[in-house]
Amino acid sequence: MLTQYQHIQVSVDGSKEADLAFSKAVVIAKRNGAILDILHVIDTRSFQNVSSFDSAMVEQVSNDAKKRMEEYKSRAIKAGIKDVHYSIEFGSPKTIIARDFPKKHDIDLIVVGATGLNAVxxxxxxxxxxxxxxxxxxxxxxxRTQEIKDALSAD
Known part of the structure; x- marks a missing residue:
């Protein structure tokens, strides 16, 4: 039985692997006529290590994320996705990507890159x-593979 996905979430973090996942998610969303939700999670643990918490730093990280998400959205629209949204969330990437966001948005497929963190x-x-x-x-x-990204680039 072939599953028809209706609501696809792709999680991006600016890495090469996330960009590959995004490209594949676009192709799958287009093939299925699905809604595409692009998700970026700002890991709040990174701010806990800063001795003098600076709200300007949080604002800069948020602005950079918004700019990147606008670019992803634009790419998806140019590829033919009719219903595309993005979200920037703060918190634990693991729980937001795996449970919180999918439950809140009725996601039926999550697309992620194979890696993203360094080995340590x-x-x-x-x-x-x-x-x-x-x-x-x-x-x-x-x-894990490049094939669909290459196919998307050829469009």
Missing amino acids: ERLLIGSVTEYVTRTANCDVLVC
């Missing part, structure tokens, strides 16, 4: 992708 972070706190694949209540596509 994966060892200490675990991979976000691994957590998502273990705990999400919907299908999860972990992107």
Whole structure:
């Protein structure tokens, strides 16, 4: 049986792997006529290590994320996605990507890159992708190959 996805979430963090996942999510959303939600989570743990918490730094990170998300949205629209949205969330990427956002937005497919953290972070706190694949209540596509991105670039 071939599943028809209606509401696809792609999680992006600015990495090469996330860009690949985005490209594949666009192709899948277009093929299915699905809604595409582009999600970026700003990990609040990174601000806890700053001795003098500076709201200007948070604002700069938020502005950079918004600019990047506008670019992703524009790319999706140019590729033919009719219903595309983006969200910038603050908190734990693992729980927001795997549980909170999908539940709130009735997501039926999560698309993520195979990696994103460096090797030390994966060892200490675990991979976000691994957590998502273990705990999400919907299908999860972990992107590892370039083929669809190349096909999207040819359009």
